Amino acid sequence: MSRKQIHLAAHFPGVNNTTVWSDPKAGSHVEFSSFAHFAQTAERAKFDFLFLAEGLRLREQGGEIYDLDVVGRPDTFTILTALAAVTERLGLTGTINSTFNEPYEVARQFASLDHLSDGRAAWNVVTSWDAFTGENFRRGGFLPQDERYSRAKEFLTTASELFDSWHGDEIVADRASGTFLRDAQAGAFVHQGQHFDISGQFNVPRSPQGRPVIFQAGDSDEGREFAASSADAIFSRYSTLKEGQAFYTDVKGRLARHGRTPDQLLILPAATFVLGESDAEAAELAREVRRQQVSGATAIKHLEFVWNRDLSGYDPDGPLPDIDPDLGEHTIARGRAQVRMYRDPLATAREWRERAAANKWSIRDLVIETGNRxxxxxxxxxxxxxxxxFVQADAADGFILVPHITPGGLDVFADTVVPLLQERGVYRTEYEGSTLRDHLGLTEPSAVEAGTRRVAS
Structure with a gap:
């Protein structure tokens, strides 16, 4: 029986506190050289794609800018377009929000990126749940969860209609004679729905992939169902073999009712790593990295996500608060998505107190052990x-690697782990295709069969 081939990708960290800023090798998150180094390392290692997350507002906590995260980064499309010029095969994946953008502009941007990169574009479709982010936009406010996914589904459907609005020989160019054949219906679209009522003509011809590869990141039931119906790949946050297998089985099991097969959706968990000459050396280095990632201030801020209270008076090297979380609507961690990760703060606080007491952990110890493994x-x-x-046991189809040092933290993995995977015969030694769909083993959307001919060279 043939062994599954492993998919690998690289995540350039965005708004998070996982990067070890104190390391002298840590670099800028604004200078293009950082992005270029990271992307070129991933391409040298024959990774499928590079992934950029995106935040639409600076984070706040206690009414102040949260200075323990990356506080800013250039626009995703700008970065990915620039990277298209310094890479040849690496896929380029960007997170673009469906709650506060419009289908026409997003479709136009991704179609353009797919043309400029010769078929390497991918879109991570996300939603926003909070009024905090919405304040940056004219429409403002926020949408309840069911409406967020309703809008996201219709957003993706509408964007796909725009991608598919060019057919057959609607544009054929002959540079020698300077003649063009055009169809007056090229790019024509009409969409009427709950969230969008638009019509016109899409002005970007069909791109090499037809549509960008679609990623989805939601872990809720709605998110899993959205991925099963519409996505080419879904991220996963499960890091253990058993949890990964359960997620894999659940999501793949949803595909059949949408007329899809298991190979039409890849499951790619995010994964951090620490390498050493030996397992013992790596374990010791991992302990050091975790303590560098979680300062005392970070530990207190993380605890506030659950307690929903100002805990600045507590000693991070002391015991957990003996007061219960505030269950009110106001959240001290305003703008932090992690608040929604803990659906039962009282139960979480009780469990954490028990674990801290049993292991004699301080606040900082607890945060390290529960959140930064x-x-x-x-x-x-x-x-x-x-x-x-993990991959052969169907806990994942591959991994999106997140190094703790940017931009050079991926280099050691590329130089030491990748060759061993290649020796096992489970990872490519060369790219076999040119598009991201080729790398991921995905077929093109059916509408591509009538796709536009490229301009003659």
Missing amino acids: QSFVGSPATVAETIDE
């Missing part, structure tokens, strides 16, 4: 074996 820790041989085990 690296996914893969060990020698290159150990990490390669573990990644292979």
Whole structure:
């Protein structure tokens, strides 16, 4: 029986506190050289794609800018377009919000990126739940969860209609004679729905992939169903083998009712890693990295996500608060999506107190142990074996790697783990195709069969 091939991608960290800023090798999140180095390392290692997350507002906590995160980064489309010029095969994936954007402009941007990159564009479709982000936009406010996904589904449907609005020989160019054949209906579209009522002509011809590859990141039931119906890949936050297998089985099991097969949706968890000459050395380095990632201030801020209270008076190296979380509507961690990760703050606080007491953990110890465990820790041989085990056991189809040092943290993985995966015969030694769909083993959307001919060279 043939072994599954592993998919690997690289995430350039965005708004998070996982990067070790104190390391002298840590670089800028604004200078293009950082993005270029990261992307070119991923391409050298034959990764499927580079992934950029995006935040639409600076984060706040306690009414002040949250200075423990990246506080800003250039626009996603700008970065990805620039990276298209310094890479040849690497896929370019960007997070673009469906709650506060419009289908026409997003479709136009992704179609343009797919043309400029010769078929390497991908879109991570996300929604926003909070009024905090909405204040940056004219429409303002926010949408309840069911309406967020309703809008997202219609947004994606509408964008796909725009991508598909060019057919057959609607534009054929002959540079030698300077003649063009055009169809007056090229790009024509009409969409009437609950969220969008638009019509006109889409002005970007069909791109090499027809449509960008579609990613989805939601873990809720609505998010999983959205991915099963519409996405080409879904991110996962599950890092253990058992949890990964359960998620994999659940999401893949939803595909049939949407007329899809298991190979039409890839499951790609995010994964951190720490490598050492030996497993023992890597374990010691991982402990050091976790303490660098979680300062005392970070630990207190993280606890406030759950307690919904000002805990600045507590000692991060002391015991957990003996007061219960505030269950009110106001959240001290305004603008932090992590608040919604803890659906039962009282139960979470009770569990954390019990674990802290049993292990004699301080606040900082608890935050480190519950929130900043690296996914893969060990020698290159150990990490390669573990990644292979997860994929062959159907806990994932591959991983999106998030290094703790940017931009050079991916280099050691590329130089030591990738060759071992190649020796196992589970990872490519060369790219076999030119588009991101080729790398991911995905077929083109059916509408591509009538796609536009490219301009003659």
